[in-house]
Amino acid sequence: MDGAAHSDSAQMPTAHFTAKLAIWWLIGSEIMIFGGLIGSFILFRLARPQWAEMAHHLSVPIGSFNTLILLTSSYTMVRAFVSSGRRDRTATCWNLLVTALLGLTFLCVKGYEYAGKFSHGYYPNAGLFWAFYFTMTGLHALHVLIGIIAILILFVFGLRDRLWPIASRVEFTGLYWHFVDVVWIFLFPLLYLTS
Amino acid sequence: MTNDPHGPQKFIWKYILSTDHKMIAKQYLLTGLVMALVGAFTAYLMRWQLGYPNTNAPGWGLVTPDKFNMLVTMHGTIMVFFVGMPLLVAALSNFVIPLQIGARDMAFPRLNMLSYWIFVLSCVALLASFFVPGGAPAGGWTGYPPLSASEQYTGVHWGMVLWITALALEFASFTMGGINYLATFMCLRVPGMTYFRVPMATWFLIGASLAFFFSVGPLIAGAVMLLLDNVAGTGFYIPAQGGEPLLWQHLFWFFGHPEVYVIFLPAVGCVLEILPVFSRKPIFGYRAIVWSMGAALALSYIVWAHHMFISGMNPRLATPFSITTILISVPFAVIIFCMLASLRQGSIRLDTPMLWGLGFLATFLIGGLTGIFLGSASADIYLHDTYFVVAHFHYTFFPSVFFGGFAGIYFWYPKLFGRRYNETLGKIHFWMTFIFFNATFWPIFRVGAGGMLRRIADPTQYRILDQFKEMNSMISVAAFILILGQVPFVWNFFWSMFRGPAADANPWRAGTLEWLAPSPPPHGNWGPGLPTVYVGPYEYSRPDMADDFVPQYRPVGVLGGPAGQA
Ligand code: HEM
Ligand SMILES: [Cu+2]
Numbered sequence: 001m002d003g004a005a006h007s008d009s010a011q012m013p014t015a016h017f018t019a020k021l022a023i024w025w026l027i028g029s030e031i032m033i034f035g036g037l038i039g040s041f042i043l044f045r046l047a048r049p050q051w052a053e054m055a056h057h058l059s060v061p062i063g064s065f066n067t068l069i070l071l072t073s074s075y076t077m078v079r080a081f082v083s084s085g086r087r088d089r090t091a092t093c094w095n096l097l098v099t100a101l102l103g104l105t106f107l108c109v110k111g112y113e114y115a116g117k118f119s120h121g122y123y124p125n126a127g128l129f130w131a132f133y134f135t136m137t138g139l140h141a142l143h144v145l146i147g148i149i150a151i152l153i154l155f156v157f158g159l160r161d162r163l164w165p166i167a168s169r170v171e172f173t174g175l176y177w178h179f180v181d182v183v184w185i186f187l188f189p190l191l192y193l194t195s
Numbered sequence: 196m197t198n199d200p201h202g203p204q205k206f207i208w209k210y211i212l213s214t215d216h217k218m219i220a221k222q223y224l225l226t227g228l229v230m231a232l233v234g235a236f237t238a239y240l241m242r243w244q245l246g247y248p249n250t251n252a253p254g255w256g257l258v259t260p261d262k263f264n265m266l267v268t269m270h271g272t273i274m275v276f277f278v279g280m281p282l283l284v285a286a287l288s289n290f291v292i293p294l295q296i297g298a299r300d301m302a303f304p305r306l307n308m309l310s311y312w313i314f315v316l317s318c319v320a321l322l323a324s325f326f327v328p329g330g331a332p333a334g335g336w337t338g339y340p341p342l343s344a345s346e347q348y349t350g351v352h353w354g355m356v357l358w359i360t361a362l363a364l365e366f367a368s369f370t371m372g373g374i375n376y377l378a379t380f381m382c383l384r385v386p387g388m389t390y391f392r393v394p395m396a397t398w399f400l401i402g403a404s405l406a407f408f409f410s411v412g413p414l415i416a417g418a419v420m421l422l423l424d425n426v427a428g429t430g431f432y433i434p435a436q437g438g439e440p441l442l443w444q445h446l447f448w449f450f451g452h453p454e455v456y457v458i459f460l461p462a463v464g465c466v467l468e469i470l471p472v473f474s475r476k477p478i479f480g481y482r483a484i485v486w487s488m489g490a491a492l493a494l495s496y497i498v499w500a501h502h503m504f505i506s507g508m509n510p511r512l513a514t515p516f517s518i519t520t521i522l523i524s525v526p527f528a529v530i531i532f533c534m535l536a537s538l539r540q541g542s543i544r545l546d547t548p549m550l551w552g553l554g555f556l557a558t559f560l561i562g563g564l565t566g567i568f569l570g571s572a573s574a575d576i577y578l579h580d581t582y583f584v585v586a587h588f589h590y591t592f593f594p595s596v597f598f599g600g601f602a603g604i605y606f607w608y609p610k611l612f613g614r615r616y617n618e619t620l621g622k623i624h625f626w627m628t629f630i631f632f633n634a635t636f637w638p639i640f641r642v643g644a645g646g647m648l649r650r651i652a653d654p655t656q657y658r659i660l661d662q663f664k665e666m667n668s669m670i671s672v673a674a675f676i677l678i679l680g681q682v683p684f685v686w687n688f689f690w691s692m693f694r695g696p697a698a699d700a701n702p703w704r705a706g707t708l709e710w711l712a713p714s715p716p717p718h719g720n721w722g723p724g725l726p727t728v729y730v731g732p733y734e735y736s737r738p739d740m741a742d743d744f745v746p747q748y749r750p751v752g753v754l755g756g757p758a759g760q761a
Contacts, residue, residue, distance in 0.1 A: 018302050018382040025374045025408070032412020036449075040416065040442055125428030128437045135423060139416075 246671025271336025399464025462599020474541025
């Protein structure tokens with residue numbers, strides 16, 4: 001739309017509202033994707049009590065640690081959102097950076113876990129439980145990675161003091177980041193705590 | 196932005212990387228029509244083999260059984276995902292939704308462009324599968340494992356990987372598109388355009404996007420698993436590795452049944468738009484229709500297992516799914532009756548769009564009714580996997596994609612290109628299609644009920660099918676004429692685009708907003724100020740008005756009549 005259009009859209013929802021709506025639709029479709037995967041896993045899992053044995057190979061302490069990391073990162077993301085509302089550039093940037101670093105920590109720990117599994121011969125093709133494990137956590141890790149990239153882009157904008165025209169993007173990225181967190185909150189007990 | 200509405204535009208910005216919703220609509224339209232040619236060619240080859248088994252198909256050669264499997268697969272995939280989706284969902288949503296609700300463009304024009312180009316990429320990925328080692332995918336358009344999960348069954352590896360990639364790209368593209376259509380619909384309606392003044396076409400396009408949006412997720416998850424089965428050695432769907440082929444069927448049909456509505460609803464929307472205009476009557480039961488669509492959408496998520504009655508799933512599931520399937524016919528019956536009632540005592544004009552609209556009603560009715568046979572599990576045990584099912588879904592899909600689609604294309608042609616198409620050619624096109632569509636698919640019910648199986652490459656192998664030899668050849672001839680019957684359309688479409696007489700803004704004297712904009716609408720659609728909406732979309736032949744219709748943008752009081760209710 002060009003300049004002339006602004007005056008006549010006065011009575012209609014703001015661009016901020018429209019964009020937020022779009023993010024919610026996106027999250028809705030993501031819920032259906034993870035819902036399909038998690039639902040399939042639950043159905044398989046219920047029919048196969050013997051999978052408890054394999055769930056035993058997953059380390060609950062490491063998983064709990066990662067859960068804690070992600071939860072903390074959600075908290076720092078909220079801090080970034082609040083600071084951006086106050087136009088506090090330093091605090092916004094710091095919180096974005098910490099969130100991204102926590103996300104990276106999560107991925108590193110996940111990578112360490114994967115390496116441990118591989119060294120014991122548990123590859124994605126080593127049986128259905130492992131296929132599900134790697135698919136579910138892998139798809140989730142991919143979402144974490146996308147989130148980290150988005151947050152780092154915002155961080156760079158912030159450093160260059162170009163954050164304010166796009167401050168609402170901190171809010172949108174935050175929504176997405178919380179969603180990714182919530183997915184993990186489902187994956188963790190389903191995979192780790194069912195032994 | 197590069198899209199300066201005033202200066203002369205470079206070719207690439209105007210025609211290739213355009214963010215204008217009307218240009219993107221035309222891009223989808225053209226891409227869909229090109230893919231339809233490919234789809235038609237696969238149909239020709241299959242029908243040649245079935246009509247004249249084991250003879251050389253002119254222009255190609257012998258259709259061997261492995262090639263036949265590839266053709267069946269590609270035909271279904273192309274027609275559903277690469278013709279139906281771009282024509283009915285993308286092209287129509289892009290063109291119609293913003294114009295009918297008074298917007299200047301989509302809510303996110305650049306996302307819109309991105310979704311088109313991802314779709315192009317997806318077409319390329321699919322077509323590329325013809326040329327890779329091993330050839331095109333051969334596991335059926337429904338991609339049932341274990342056929343689709345491992346190379347050892349069909350000899351196809353790369354083709355299958357490309358098939359999954361193409362679908363993944365397509366789903367990404369239409370998810371972006373869906374977000375765009377929904378956000379546009381919810382946020383960019385002009386003042387006065389309340390939800391119950393929104394024209395039917397827009398309502399049904401939005402319904403289609405909703406149906407797609409909430410059903411495709413599980414299939415994306417399923418496709419990830421299928422891809423991993425193919426490339427990473429997992430065994431989600433392979434019984435030998437502890438997997439379950441039925442999982443895919445559930446995920447596929449949880450999407451698949453809503454998907455048939457994704458294609459069906461826009462067609463209904465077009466026809467509902469056309470009926471009042473060409474019978475000069477308000478639509479009968481506007482609100483009943485909108486609520487019925489909502490009910491059908493809700494039900495469409497709980498009928499999927501009617502595709503799986505004899506798949507080996509728990510037989511106790513058959514009855515509940517039979518019941519929901521038969522229930523879902525109720526809202527559609529309401530819609531169809533409202534359509535018929537809208538025609539009653541109208542001053543009906545049989546212009547080309549109206550012919551296609553009525554043709555849709557006549558043919559779809561047969562498709563819907565035969566669905567009820569299939570929906571009852573006991574009948575389906577016999578009919579499943581026969582040509583009866585093939586006839587059923589061609590009597591639903593073909594009317595939707597082509598009768599509904601052509602109704603829409605002819606109806607909005609003047610608005611799309613600013614020129615009139617040739618009526619005579621349009622009518623010849625209609626009658627050729629109508630007659631030979633029925634000549635092709637009606638006998639297919641018969642051969643199906645007589646026991647002819649789907650997806651067999653050579654009917655002469657089965658003694659019981661000897662009786663259908665002539666009938667199969669006749670069907671093939673009718674199908675070839677049906678394909679040839681599209682030539683008048685292609686000619687009309689391109690010739691009129693450049694040479695047709697100029698169209699004025701409102702050639703059909705219709706009341707919805709798109710007919711207020713010039714034909715074709717300029718960038719930004721409305722000039723300096725947006726229109727305001729005062730009345731509902733179908734104010735035809737009001738007894739209190741001299742003029743036979745009141746457009747949505749006219750304040751009724753100004754004409755001297757009493758201000759009408761919305
Ligand atoms: C009242 C409406 C409908 C009912 C009750 C119904 C019922 C059914 C049933 C029970 C089947 C499974 C048959 C079998 O495989 O044995 C089926 C197949 C099919 N239907 Fe419908 N249907 C209806 C409307 C539609 C519509 C509107 C469309 C598309 C626009 C459609 C498209 C299809 C397709 C594509 C298949 C076959 C898929 C395949 O196996 O390849 N149906 N229908
Ligand atoms: Cu169905």
